[in-house]
Amino acid sequence: MSARSQRPALDRFRLAAAVLVVCIHTGPLSSVSGVWDFWLCRVLARTAVPFFLMITGYFLVRSEWKSTGRFLKKTALTYLAAVALYLPLNLYNGGYGLLEWIQKILAEGTLYHLWYFPAVILGVFIAWGLSKLGQPVVLIIAALLYLIGLGGDSYYGLISSLPGPAAFYQAVFAVFGYTRNGVFLAPLFLLLGGLGRWWSKSASLAGFGASIALMTAEGFLLRSLGWQRHDSMYLALPLCMLFLFSLLLGQNAGEDKRARRVSLLIYLLHPWSIVLVRGGAKVVRLEALLVENSVVHFFAVLALTLGMALVLDAVRPIRPSPTSRAWKEIDLDALRHNAETLQSRLSPGCELMAVVKADGYGHGAAAVARSLQKSGVNAFAVATMSEGISLRKAGVRGTILVLGYTPAEGIPLLRRWRLVQTVADEAHGRALDAAGRLLRVHIAVDTGMHRLGAPAEDIDALSRLWALKNLKIEGMFSHLCVSDRLDREALDYTHAQLDRFYGTADTLRKRGLAPGKLHIQASYGILNLPAQPCAYARAGIALYGVGSESAAVALEAGLRPVLSLRANVACVRELSPGEGAGYGLTFRANRHTRLAVLSIGYADGLPRELAQNGGRVLLHGQSCPMVGRMCMDQLFVDVTDVSSVRPSDTATLIGRNGELTIRAEEVSRRCGTITNELLSRLGPRLGQAAR
Numbered sequence: 219m220s221a222r223s224q225r226p227a228l229d230r231f232r233l234a235a236a237v238l239v240v241c242i243h244t245g246p247l248s249s250v251s252g253v254w255d256f257w258l259c260r261v262l263a264r265t266a267v268p269f270f271l272m273i274t275g276y277f278l279v280r281s282e283w284k285s286t287g288r289f290l291k292k293t294a295l296t297y298l299a300a301v302a303l304y305l306p307l308n309l310y311n312g313g314y315g316l317l318e319w320i321q322k323i324l325a326e327g328t329l330y331h332l333w334y335f336p337a338v339i340l341g342v343f344i345a346w347g348l349s350k351l352g353q354p355v356v357l358i359i360a361a362l363l364y365l366i367g368l369g370g371d372s373y374y375g376l377i378s379s380l381p382g383p384a385a386f387y388q389a390v391f392a393v394f395g396y397t398r399n400g401v402f403l404a405p406l407f408l409l410l411g412g413l414g415r416w417w418s419k420s421a422s423l424a425g426f427g428a429s430i431a432l433m434t435a436e437g438f439l440l441r442s443l444g445w446q447r448h449d450s451m452y453l454a455l456p457l458c459m460l461f462l463f464s465l466l467l468g469q470n471a472g473e474d475k476r477a478r479r480v481s482l483l484i485y486l487l488h489p490w491s492i493v494l495v496r497g498g499a500k501v502v503r504l505e506a507l508l509v510e511n512s513v514v515h516f517f518a519v520l521a522l523t524l525g526m527a528l529v530l531d532a533v534r535p536i537r538p539s540p541t542s543r544a545w546k547e548i549d550l551d552a553l554r555h556n557a558e559t560l561q562s563r564l565s566p567g568c569e570l571m572a573v574v575k576a577d578g579y580g581h582g583a584a585a586v587a588r589s590l591q592k593s594g595v596n597a598f599a600v601a602t603m604s605e606g607i608s609l610r611k612a613g614v615r616g617t618i619l620v621l622g623y624t625p626a627e628g629i630p631l632l633r634r635w636r637l638v639q640t641v642a643d644e645a646h647g648r649a650l651d652a653a654g655r656l657l658r659v660h661i662a663v664d665t666g667m668h669r670l671g672a673p674a675e676d677i678d679a680l681s682r683l684w685a686l687k688n689l690k691i692e693g694m695f696s697h698l699c700v701s702d703r704l705d706r707e708a709l710d711y712t713h714a715q716l717d718r719f720y721g722t723a724d725t726l727r728k729r730g731l732a733p734g735k736l737h738i739q740a741s742y743g744i745l746n747l748p749a750q751p752c753a754y755a756r757a758g759i760a761l762y763g764v765g766s767e768s769a770a771v772a773l774e775a776g777l778r779p780v781l782s783l784r785a786n787v788a789c790v791r792e793l794s795p796g797e798g799a800g801y802g803l804t805f806r807a808n809r810h811t812r813l814a815v816l817s818i819g820y821a822d823g824l825p826r827e828l829a830q831n832g833g834r835v836l837l838h839g840q841s842c843p844m845v846g847r848m849c850m851d852q853l854f855v856d857v858t859d860v861s862s863v864r865p866s867d868t869a870t871l872i873g874r875n876g877e878l879t880i881r882a883e884e885v886s887r888r889c890g891t892i893t894n895e896l897l898s899r900l901g902p903r904l905g906q907a908a909r
C-alpha cells in the first residue's frame with residue numbers, strides 16, 4: 219500500500235484529543251471569556267477521554283479481547299512510570315499516607331490527570347467481563363452504570379437532596395473522589411468503541427453537529443441550575459461520541475504509530491509543563507504574560523509539552539521491527555487447535571507432552587510452551603538441558619523432560635531448574651547415581667530403534683537401575699522408528715516394539731519395581747495407532763500442524779499449520795532478453811523479465827537448493843518461481859507476470875496468501891528433506907511475529 223492511500227484518522231485524532239486534555243488543565247480562554255472557556259473545556263474537551271476509551275475498546279474487541287492481557291500489562295507499566303514521574307510533585311505537595319497511596323494508585327491516580335489509568339484498567343476488566351453476556355444486555359448494563367455515574371457528576375444537584383442516593387454517592391466519593399471512573403464512565407465507552415459502528419461521512423458529521431449542540435445546551439443548562447458537582451459526564455456525550463468515532467472510523471486507513479506515542483507523551487507530560495511554565499515565569503518575572511494571559515499560557519504549556527514529547531520520542535530506544543526483512547509468523551490459535559485435536563485422540567488419563575526441542579521446531583519454544591500451558595498442557599519435552607533451563611526462565615511450569623543425554627556434571631543444574639532427565643542406558647544411570655544427589659529421571663527403553671535406551675529384553679540390567687538410590691524413577695518410555703508407515707512390515711515392527719515395551723513394564727511390575735509413567739507415541743504414533751494405555755504421548759511435528767509428504771497417516775486429523783514464512787521485496791529490476799542474474803549468472807532471461815529480489819537467503823535457514831528445485835513464493839496472491847542461485851541473504855523471484863509487485867511488498871515462502879498456500883511439506887519435498895529438518899533449521903536471524 220502506498221503512503222498516500224493511508225489516512226490514519228484514528229491515530230491522528232489522538233493528538234487532537236491530547237491537546238483537548240491540555241485545554242482542560244490550562245483553561246486557554248479563561249482570561250478572555252468565561253462562557254467560551256466553559257464551552258471549550260467543560261463541553262467540547264469532554265470528548266477527549268471517551269475517545270481514548272473508545273479506541274481502546276475498538277482494538278480490544280477487534281482482537282476478540284485476545285490482546286487484553288498485553289494491553290493491561292503495558293498500561294499498568296506506563297501508569298507506574300507516570301506515578302514515578304510525578305513523585306517529586308506529590309512529595310512537594312506533602313505526599314500521602316500509605317493507605318492513601320494505595321487508594322490513589324488503585325482508584326484515583328496520584329496526580330489529577332492520572333485518574334485515567336486506573337479507570338481504563340478497571341473499565342477494561344468490567345467491560346471484558348460484561349462482554350460475555352452478549353448484546354444488548356452488556357450495553358444496557360454499561361448504560362445503567364453510566365446513568366448512575368451521571369448522578370454523581372453533572373446531575374449531582376438533582377440527586378443530592380435525596381438521602382438514599384446521597385449516602386450512596388458519598389460512599390463512592392470516599393473511594394474514587396468522582397464517579398467519572400472505571401466503574402461508571404469507562405465500560406460504556408469501551409463497549410461503544412468495540413461496536414466499531416460507522417455511518418456515511420455526511421450522516422456522521424450531521425449527527426456530531428446535532429449532538430454537540432445538544433450537549434452544549436445541556437452543559438449550559440446544568441451550569442445555570444448549579445447542579446454540576448463535576449462536568450465530565452453528560453447525557454448527550456455517548457451520542458456525541460458515537461458520531462465522532464463513526465466520522466473517524468469511516469476515514470481511517472492504516473496507522474500512525476508516532477502520533478500514538480506523541481499523544482501519549484503530551485498526555486503524560488503536560489502537568490510538568492504547567493509547573494515549569496509557572497516556575498519559569500516567576501523566575502523571569504513574566505507572570506502577567508505567561509500565566510495570567512490564559513491564551514499565552516496555554517500555548518506556552520503546549521509548546522513546551524510538544525517540545526519535550528518530540529525530544530523524548532526521538533531519543534527513545536528503537537528496536538528493529540520483526541517484519542522489516544524476513545520473518546516467521548506464528549498462529550497460536552492453530553497451535554492450540556492442534557493440541558486439542560491431538561489430546562482428543564488419547565485415552566482418558568493420557569496427557570499430551572508437547573515436544574518443544576530445537577526452539578519449538580523453529581516456532582519459538584518459549585512462546586509455544588507458554589501458549590500451550592495456558593490451554594492446559596502441563597508436560598513438555600526438550601532435547602537438551604539448556605533448552606529446559608530456557609523454558610523455566612521463560613516462566614514455564616509443569617514437567618519438563620530432557621530427552622537427550624546429559625552428563626553427570628549437569629545434575630546441579632537439572633535439580634536447580636527441576637528438570638526430569640532421561641536415563642540413556644545402564645552406564646548412564648550408574649554415572650548419574652554416582653554423583654550422590656537425588657535426581658528425577660525417566661528410563662529410556664530400546665524396543666528396536668537402537669538409539670537411546672537400555673535394551674528392553676535385558677530385564678536384569680533394567681532392574682539394576684531401580685536399585686540405584688539416587689535415581690528417582692518417575693517414568694519409562696520408548697520411541698517408535700517406523701510408525702510413519704502403514705505397510706505390513708512396518709506395522710508388524712511397530713507392534714513388536716509396543717509388545718516389548720508393555721511386556722518389559724509388566725515384568726518389572728511383577729518384580730515389584732514401579733515403571734512410573736509410560737509413554738511411547740510421538741506424532742505418527744498418535745496419528746496412526748489406537749489410543750495407548752500410557753500416561754503421556756509426546757507430540758512434536760503434528761503439534762505444529764505439518765507432516766511430511768512421504769509419511770502415511772491413517773486418518774485425516776484436521777491439523778492446521780502454525781508457521782508462515784514471509785520476506786519483503788528489496789527491489790525489482792528489469793532484465794533484457796539474454797541478460798543473466800546472480801552468482802554464476804545461472805539465470806538467463808529469455809524474454810523481457812522483471813526480477814524481484816527478496817530479503818531472505820540460505821543463512822536464514824532456507825535450503826540453498828530450493829531455488830533450483832522449483833521453489834516458489836506467493837506475491838499478491840499469485841505464485842512466482844524462484845530463479846538463479848539462492849544467495850546467503852537474498853534470492854531472486856521472476857515476477858514478470860505479476861506487474862503490480864513493488865519494493866517492500868511481502869512475499870510468502872510458507873503459508874497462505876490470498877487463495878493460495880505453500881505448505882512446508884512442499885518445500886521439504888523439493889529439497890529432499892522432511893518438515894522437521896526444514897522448520898528446526900529456520901535461523902535465529904528471522905524476525906518473529908505473532909498472528
Ligand SMILES: *Cc1c(COP(=O)(O)O)cnc(C)c1O
Binds near residue numbers: 573575697739758760
Ligand atoms: C523428537 C522426539 C519426539 C517428537 O517427535 P515427532 O515425530 O516430531 O512428534 C518424541 N520423542 C522423542 C524421543 C524425540 O526425540
